[in-house]
Amino acid sequence: MSLHVEPILPQFGAYCSGLDLTRQLSADEVKQVTDAMDKWGVTVWCNTGMNDEQHVEFSRNFGYLERVPLREGGTYRLPFRELFDASNLNAEGEITQDEAAIQYRKGDRLWHTDSAFMTKRTSYSLLLAHSVPGEGGQTWFADTRTAYDDLPDHMKHFLEDKIGINSLWWSRKLAGADIPDEEIDARFKAEHPLVHTHAGSGRKALFIAAHTMDVKGMDKAEGRQLIQDLIAHCTQDKYIFSVSWNVGDMVIWDNLCSMHKGGEYDYANEKRDMRRTTVREGTEPRSLELDDPFTELFAATPKVVDINAARDSGR
Ligand SMILES: [Fe+2]
Numbered sequence: 001m002s003l004h005v006e007p008i009l010p011q012f013g014a015y016c017s018g019l020d021l022t023r024q025l026s027a028d029e030v031k032q033v034t035d036a037m038d039k040w041g042v043t044v045w046c047n048t049g050m051n052d053e054q055h056v057e058f059s060r061n062f063g064y065l066e067r068v069p070l071r072e073g074g075t076y077r078l079p080f081r082e083l084f085d086a087s088n089l090n091a092e093g094e095i096t097q098d099e100a101a102i103q104y105r106k107g108d109r110l111w112h113t114d115s116a117f118m119t120k121r122t123s124y125s126l127l128l129a130h131s132v133p134g135e136g137g138q139t140w141f142a143d144t145r146t147a148y149d150d151l152p153d154h155m156k157h158f159l160e161d162k163i164g165i166n167s168l169w170w171s172r173k174l175a176g177a178d179i180p181d182e183e184i185d186a187r188f189k190a191e192h193p194l195v196h197t198h199a200g201s202g203r204k205a206l207f208i209a210a211h212t213m214d215v216k217g218m219d220k221a222e223g224r225q226l227i228q229d230l231i232a233h234c235t236q237d238k239y240i241f242s243v244s245w246n247v248g249d250m251v252i253w254d255n256l257c258s259m260h261k262g263g264e265y266d267y268a269n270e271k272r273d274m275r276r277t278t279v280r281e282g283t284e285p286r287s288l289e290l291d292d293p294f295t296e297l298f299a300a301t302p303k304v305v306d307i308n309a310a311r312d313s314g315r
Pocket residue numbers: 108112113114260
């Protein structure tokens with residue numbers, strides 16, 4: 001079978017069809033998918049019919065899959081450690097009432113790139129819809145390559161050697177969590193260049209997110225203003241589109257050339273069950289046992305909002 005591609009914006013995003021993602025793909029078919037990803041950055045696959053196992057298996061074509069953090073005594077709603085739970089549900093599958101979990105998810109509704117707060121970056125995220133709200137809950141995507149291309153030369157020059165400092169807890173604070181600065185300062189931060197060359201296309205891209213707290217070597221206020229300005233630049237109407245989900249739809253996005261954010265919905269009353277696999281940049285397809293940085297990062301007990309609280313809510 002061969003891939004059919006229907007672009008969404010002139011240089012960014014495409015609806016893809018013609019491949020059955022539930023079965024094992026040939027090397028040529030995998031290449032068709034990666035070629036489409038390299039060109040379009042985000043691909044949307046409607047009504048895939050995939051289950052959890054097929055989701056994980058398909059994702060392994062693109063590298064090592066990160067695993068959700070382990071916690072002593074923790075309970076898990078989903079059957080594989082490779083599936084990150086992006087739902088508003090507790091371990092029993094009911095809408096969570098846990099304030100920490102609700103607060104944690106608010107950070108997902110800011111423009112971000114998955115795992116920017118980790119040293120080892122995420123290339124593809126593959127999100128599959130299992131249940132969707134009647135209204136809202138779409139996902140928005142922004143093109144960080146074309147947005148970079150369109151920056152004035154003096155800004156490109158200025159950004160060339162700049163390093164962003166990224167913190168998960170910074171994005172949670174931006175989303176309204178009450179996290180003291182000292183706590184953020186005490187926690188792990190990851191450094192990544194603000195501009196990099198996207199390996200699959202050779203195009204330069206901005207690498208920024210709500211997690212990007214400071215710019216190394218810059219005055220804090222100036223650095224934070226720069227980050228805000230860059231996010232505002234990338235998320236102008238001409239660089240963004242949204243996907244409205246139906247059950248069974250999968251979207252694959254390349255975090256190394258895009259940003260995304262979740263749309264609002266009635267999360268206190270409507271179930272939204274989304275499950276995500278997360279590919280580590282630069283790893284071989286089907287790598288199985290690498291290190292486990294997410295467990296390391298989340299091992300410290302938080303004072304406030306944390307992914308552990310989010311996952312364990314309702315126990
Ligand atoms: Fe995300």
